[in-house]
Every structure is written in C-alpha cells, then in structure tokens.
Amino acid sequence: MKKKIFRLFVELTGNPTSSKILKFITQSRMSRLLIRPFANTYQINQDEMEYPLAHYKSLQDLFTRNLKVGARSIDTSSNSLISPVDGCLSAVGKVDEQDTFIIKNQSYSLAKIFGDDKKASTYKNGSFFILYLSPSHYHHFHYPISGTIFSRYALGSISYPVNNLGLRLGNRPFSTNHRLISEIQTEFGKVAIVKVGALNVNSIHLNSSSKECIKGAEFGHFSFGSTVILFIEDHYTFTPTVPMNSEVKVGQPIAEWIK
Template identity: 60%
Template sequence: MKNQVFKSFVELTGHPFSSMLLRKFTTSVVSKPLIKPFASFYHIQTDEAEYQMTEYNSLNDYFTRSLKTNSRPIDPDPTILISPVDGVLSCAGVVNDTQEFLVKDKTYSLSALLGDSSKAVPYQNGYYYVFYLSPRHYHHFHYPISGELISRYALGTTSYPVNDLGIRLKKDLFSTNYRLISEIQSAFGKVAVVKVGALNVNSIQLADSSKDCIKGDDFGHFAFGSTVILFIENKHTLTPLHQAFTEVKVGDRIGVWQS
C-alpha cells in the first residue's frame, strides 16, 4: 500500500486534474506527516539536508530541499565538466549525424528536443549525457561549467511520467514533455542544459535570472521526478570520465576537455 501511495507522488499520468490535486496536497501542511516515511522508504540521506526534517512544512518543501553548505565539492579546474545533478547517468555518447540520441533504449530527435533544427546544429557530432533523478535524489540542478547564459527558453505543454511504462506508451516522450533549455557559452563552446519535467505540473523552478554561470552554483530545482540532458558542442575534444548506469552527484567529474 505504501509503495502505491508514494509512487503516485512521482509517477502520475499527464492528467491535469490529478496533477492539480497532487500539487495541492504535497504543498500543504497536511502532507507534513508523510515526510519521515517518504524519506525512509526512498533511503534518502537525511543528514545532508539543510534543515532538520521537522523544520519542513510539507512534503514538497522536503522534496525540494537544499543541502548543507559544502555538501558537494566542486573541482575548480576549468577543463573539467561536472555533473549538474545527483542522479543516474542513464546513457551518454556522441550525437550522430542524423541528430538522434539514445534514451532508455529508444532514439530521439535532437532537433525536436531543442525545438528547432538550427538550435541542434552546434551539437551535431558533439557529446551528450542523460541523467535520471529518482525520488531519493537531491532535486536541484547546478551549472556544469562556467560561462555566460546566451539562451533560455521553454518548450512543450504536457508532461508524462519518466519511467519505463511512460516511455513505452509515449514514443516521443522527451520531445513533447515540458522542458526548459539553458544554453551556456563556455570557453570550450556551447553547452545546453535541458531540464525535462516528469509530471503535468511542470514544476521546474529557476533560482534567478542571472546570465553569469559559475560552475557548481545552484540555478534551480524540480518539484517532482525529472531528467536532465546535457549537450556539448563539438568544438574541442571532450573525454568522458563515466560510463552509462553510473550513480553520480553534483560536482562529480564527468568529462575533461583538452586544454
């Protein structure tokens, strides 16, 4: 029974009414008693949270928690690309010439994901990483590299659950979900950070509107389960440092550029 209840918080269908009810419940004080069993069920590392569990007023407050200062060390080396999230590196590789990439054993169009074929051009033959965040993960996203924000835009209107069933039933899942794309101009070329909403509530919150991107800085969070995809421009040689199905945390070294 507990399994079904908690799954409903992170794996709803895209129905707007049920999503609205979920938002109301999880953001209200009524959900506060569920924080402790939720943390226990998903084996969340409670000692990393910024505050004591009793100080959060709703399940959503706890789910979107910040971490204690210095919980995620950041490598200052400018040639190092770091993981922008805590999660599972579900797949990674080179974007092929037909602008398709692999996500959970299915291929998706790069141009459809970014919304325009011209947006996809810089990332052709570049590198990509796909990170899946489960309910147990810290749900903030951070800058993977320093640089200047040159583009930020949203696409899609409907979100579906990011799980195996959702992907089987919705072939173009990632090309129709609500997503927020941030493009960073770095010393090694463009880096696109694609945040994909997992539920109809589309709860992707940005920390601010700054154009200064500092590697490791927090620049937003998800309110529910989610996926983050990085696209790296094919301008300088990038050597990946992790294989697929690797558990990573914010700040972990995932690639190195040739200086």
C-alpha cells in the same frame, strides 16, 4: 495496446486539473504525515539535509530541500564538466550526423528536443549525457561549467514519466515533455542544459534571470521528479570520465575537454 493504455493514463493524470490537485496535496500540511514514510521508503540521507526531518512542513518542502553548506564538493579543474545534479547517469554517448541518438531503443531527434533545426545543428557530432533524478535525490540543479547564457526558452506541456517505464512506453518524453532549455557559451564551445519535467510535473524553477554561469552554482530546482540532459558542442576533444549507470553527485567531474 500497452503503450496506448499508458499514454491514456498519462494524458488523464497529466492535465492541469489533476496537476493542481497533486500540487495542493503535496504542499498541504496534511502531507506532513507522509514525510517520514517517504524518507524511509526512498532512503533519503538525512545527515546531509539542511534541517532535521521534523522541520519540513509538507512533502514538497522535503522534496525541494536544500543541503547543508559544504555537502557537495565542486571540482574546480578548468577543463572538467561536472554533474549539475545528484542522479543516475542513465545514458552517455554521441549525437550522429543525422542529429539523432538512441535511448531505450527509441530514436530521438535533436530538432524535436530543441524545437528548432538551427539550434539542434550546433550539437551535431557532439556528446550527450542523461541524468535521471529519482524521488530520493536532491532536486536542485547547478551549472556544469562556467560561461554566459545566450539562449533560454521553454517547450512542451503534458509530461510523461521519465523513469525506465516512461522511456519504454511513453511518447518520446525527452522531446515532448515540458522542458526548459538553457544554452551556455563557454571557452570550450556551447553547452545546452535541458531540464525535463516528469509525470504531473511542469514545475521547473529558476533562481534568477542572470546570464552569468558560475561552475557549481545553484540556479534552480524541480518541484517533483525530473531529468537533465546535457548536450556538448563538438569543438575540442571531449572525453566522458564516468561510466553509464553510475550514481553521480553535484560537482563531481563527469567529462573533460582536451585542447
């Protein structure tokens, strides 16, 4: 019953009309009154923001803020995978022979996440990382490895929450939410970056259509909340270097390949 009520709430509040209302409010100048309470509530680090708090004209301006130049250090080791976002590494593990993995006691199918059996099979026996971005985090995403994009496409429409409650009670949000998938060919094999929208949020913005990926370079942002999932092809020996539930920042190494 609880799941049914939760899903009904999401379907009512996640429709295009309510999403437009939410976007209008957060983009409006009247939302400026909410900026300081928002920053205080979520303990946003104002020292690393590009501008002082008074500079931002709306709540969304603050949410999509840039950081000061040099605020993040990018690991340049040739064999490292870096975090593409500031967030919590909420899960890390291996994809099994059936192309599935378990999150919060729910089984996820790669074929449903990628919308295609052939694409999903690329990451069989590979690794995955799930990085959750809370309202307090910097909401731009960066390339976790250098390479060339060979596939980019969008799936899904309604967006369930991707926090702990959403994962427990939602309808497998990672495989049903609006998501933008980018696949990169690297010297270590293929890496997929799945950017997942959250409640009322189907707003994933790319900076350009360039296929060139430079490790650590920014290539887009989320308008509100979100999650990023990384899938790593099982090509070389690959070892995570950061434990689950760690807070990570853009540019921080989270795994490494060993040829």
